[in-house]
Each structure stands twice: as structure tokens, then as C-alpha cells.
Amino acid sequence: MARVYASSVIPAPASAVWSRIRDFNALPRWTPFVAESRIEQNLPSDKVGCIRNFSLKDGGRIRERLLALSDYDMSCTYAILESPMGVENYVATLRLIPITDGNTTFAEWTAEFEAEPAREDELVRTIGQGVFQAAFNSLKARFGR
Amino acid sequence: MARVYASSVIPAPASAVWSRIRDFNALPRWTPFVAESRIEQNLPSDKVGCIRNFSLKDGGRIRERLLALSDYDMSCTYAILESPMGVENYVATLRLIPITDGNTTFAEWTAEFEAEPAREDELVRTIGQGVFQAAFNSLKARFGR
């Protein structure tokens, strides 16, 4: 099992950041790499168990199931069902914590998955930098830094 | 702020117990004190943010909002919006953990709330015994012990 960890500081209050990212169908609005997204079966995007089905700007398609959503902890956990990445048992959690000193937000994204041993390191780098950090950078830009 | 803690062992696998209690609208089916329940606005009962509106067998009515639901951790967190109990800022979490030795389930229920200081101890007792433990006892009976 491989593990990815990325964390950042978003220059906005946690409630504002959470409003932006809480919607499980909103990846096109806050990440730079998602072209369009829909929730399968027209379910509400905050119904635990729903599936988002989205296409990447580079053409790939990913399906992910919402496993947990918390307005209390400002966190969400999801699993990859299908993707072009060749990962198994992929589960990720995105979580926000308020930074009281300056009223900004600590954002943390973790993932665990299995893959062919020879590909693990490259996948950890791609997911950590190309997905999680890229999304953080996009959030930071949107909130003005 | 007062705190309630109750925990028990349910004689069934965690997945079976979770199937029984995951539905935020299912209190009449597994607790002894709820007469009927509905989710306001006909929302799905696993949509985070939905409100359950239920009546107690003794006649009281309670409205609670689902703050978090996790199929990953088998947990749910909710807040009381209205109740006859006279509590403020009431937030509770119910969580299951598998017991591998025997394939049963550790169940844990915590709550925090504020109330008039003179009533706190009595409320902690009532909630801990009359609500949480009573519900655990009911679960234990349903699963055969």
C-alpha cells in the first residue's frame, strides 16, 4: 500500500474554503484538471454513497464514490471506482482545519492505494504534485494569493 | 459543556450493525423510544445536512440535523435543533468498530451539550442511560443476546 500526503495553507477562512470544496460534484469549479463532472443517477452530491463521474482535461475519465462527508470536521473521504491510473483500493480524504492566527485554513489531503510496485513511486509523485498540490494551488489563486 | 459517553458490544458483525443504524431515519426500527420519524423535505436520509423530525413514545418531538456520515468509519454525527430537553449546542456521534475476536462490534456514543448547570448531571444520566444505553440494549436484543 502506497501513501500520499499533501498539505497547504489557503488564504481564506475555513468556512469559505469548505463552501467551495464541499460539493462532491464541483471539481471543475476549483481544480485545474477536471473538464466536467456529473453525479450518477442524478443523486444529490452530498448524499453519502453517490458517485461522481468526471472527465479530465487530458481526456481520462474517473468514477469516485463518496464514502464520508462531514460538515462538522470539514472533511470528505472517497474511493476510486474506475480510472486510467491503474490503482487499486484507492481511498482519499480531504480535510480543512481553521488557522485562528490570521483566519486562514490548513488543508490536508491524504490517499492510500495499491499499484504495481514498479509504478508506486511515480504514482505517489503524480497524485501528490499533479493532483493534490495542483488543486491547492488553484484554491490559493482563487482566494487571492 | 457537559459530556456523555456510552459504549457497548453488539453481538453481530459491524457491517450488519451498520446496515441497521446507518439510515438516519430508522430510529423507530432500532430504538425503543421513538414512535415515528421522517426526513424533512423528503430528502434522502443519507444526504448530509438533512433533518430528521421524530416523535418520542412519551410524546415529545425532536429535530436533528445530520452533520456527518461515514461509511468508511461507520460513524454519524448530528446536532439537536429542537427538543423538549432544554439543551444547547448538542452534538452527538455514534460510531462502530469491528471486534475481530469473535466478529462482533464495539459501539460508542458520545455527546456534548450545554444546559443550565443545575440540570446538567441529570441530563447526562438521562441521555447516557435512557437514550444511548437503552438503544444499545435494543440493538443487542435484536441481534440475539
Add this chain to the structure above:
Amino acid sequence: MARVYASSVIPAPASAVWSRIRDFNALPRWTPFVAESRIEQNLPSDKVGCIRNFSLKDGGRIRERLLALSDYDMSCTYAILESPMGVENYVATLRLIPITDGNTTFAEWTAEFEAEPAREDELVRTIGQGVFQAAFNSLKARFGR
């Protein structure tokens, strides 16, 4: 029960910040308000259960017991045994999390305690600003911002 929460970003890697604050006897070296400190009975300061006995620059004396120490999570939990603050059941936790984006540190300090209701708000403010945030400010200055 009252609750205090303060969090900040320290401009140094988490391992460097942890090296500075891990020593339960080191408050005089990284906080602005502690004059001197010793561990009672000459115990090692990372022996769980040890007691630090320190004097404040304003003259007060405080005794605190180390309840938990984790080099794995970079966290420590302690309880106040004696202080001039008039608090009961005071337990606090200080925790660091790495911020990978920039190689800095998220620091979080929480406390729970009981006090006379009329004094709670003032104590929450004093502890949050005068103790936790003051210590964070001192750390930030030491690490160069």
C-alpha cells in the same frame, strides 16, 4: 466545560519545531511568559507522568503533569495540577502537522477546563491569546518571521 482553540503556522519544518517544543521542561526557552522550570524528582522530561513545576514572569507558579507524548504524531497532552488561574480538570494538547507546501508547520493548541461560569469567557480569552497565541508568536519570531 470550556474549550480553547488556537492554531498558527510556524515558518520552519515540523521536525525543527518539534525539536524546540518536545522537551516538557523547555517552556522558558520558547515561550515569553515562563521564568524558570524544573521537572519534579529530577525525572526525565519525556517520561510520561512527570510533573513540570514552573514560575511565570508575573510571579505565579504552575504545576502540570505530562499525560501523553508522541514523537509519532508530534503531540503532547498535559493536565494542570496547580495554578493561580482557578481552573479545574484542565487538559491541553499541543500538536504539529507538516505543511508540505513550503515545508512549514501547522501548530494547534487545544484545552478544556472547568471554572466558575462567570469567569469562563475571560479565561478562554486569556489562555487562547495570552498563553497559546503568545507562545506561537514567540515561536514564529524564533524561526524568523
Add this chain to the structure above:
Amino acid sequence: MARVYASSVIPAPASAVWSRIRDFNALPRWTPFVAESRIEQNLPSDKVGCIRNFSLKDGGRIRERLLALSDYDMSCTYAILESPMGVENYVATLRLIPITDGNTTFAEWTAEFEAEPAREDELVRTIGQGVFQAAFNSLKARFGR
């Protein structure tokens, strides 16, 4: 990375179970497979960072470092430094939670490690059954069930 999980119910109050297992040097007193143990450099066994050096009844020798100890959460985390098992990056946590219904204890033991892929499944089984569950069985017997 492989993962081990074992959990059980010990028929005694959590404080009594914690008294038995808190001492990082006490494996010979509550597990069936450890012959003798010492803390290197004569350090106290609750000093975070100390190393226990113990021999198994089957002749192997293991060195483990205490990474975290919490009297607050009744948990301890440690890493294997040397062992005959052929594992890398092995970190384990043992944790107790009170079961209020009956005044007994939920005990949970988790581990993560890396090993040659071909040996992982066997190691997970050996550690989960031969070490963690065997120790739980011994604890259960000592506390009378």
C-alpha cells in the same frame, strides 16, 4: 505497506488493563511468547524514545522503540528496530477504550509494515493471530475469562 488489525474485549475495567500493559518493559508478564525483556541504557520504561530489547521463547530477539505513550488515551505506539521477521518501517499502536456497558475494555492493536510482497500475507496472519490475538487471549485469561 501491509496492515494488521486485531481487536478484542478484555473482561476487566480499562484502568486495570492499562495498569497491566502500560509498562513498555512488561511483555513477559502479559504475553505468552516473550521470555525476558529489558530497557536499554536502564531508562525508565515510560520515557518516550526508550528501547525495549526482548527475547522470544522461540529464541528470536526484538528491539522496539517507544514512539508515543498516552495515559490520556490509554495507548502506546512503537516501532521495530530489529527483529527476525524481515519487516521494514513497522509501526504498531495498542489502544484501550472503556466499555461502559459492563465495565470491560475494548482493546485494539494495529500495525503497518513493509516486507517482500511474497511474504506479506503470511506476516499479516502471523502478527495478527500469533502475536496480537495471542496476547489478547493471554490478557483475557489473566482477567478471568
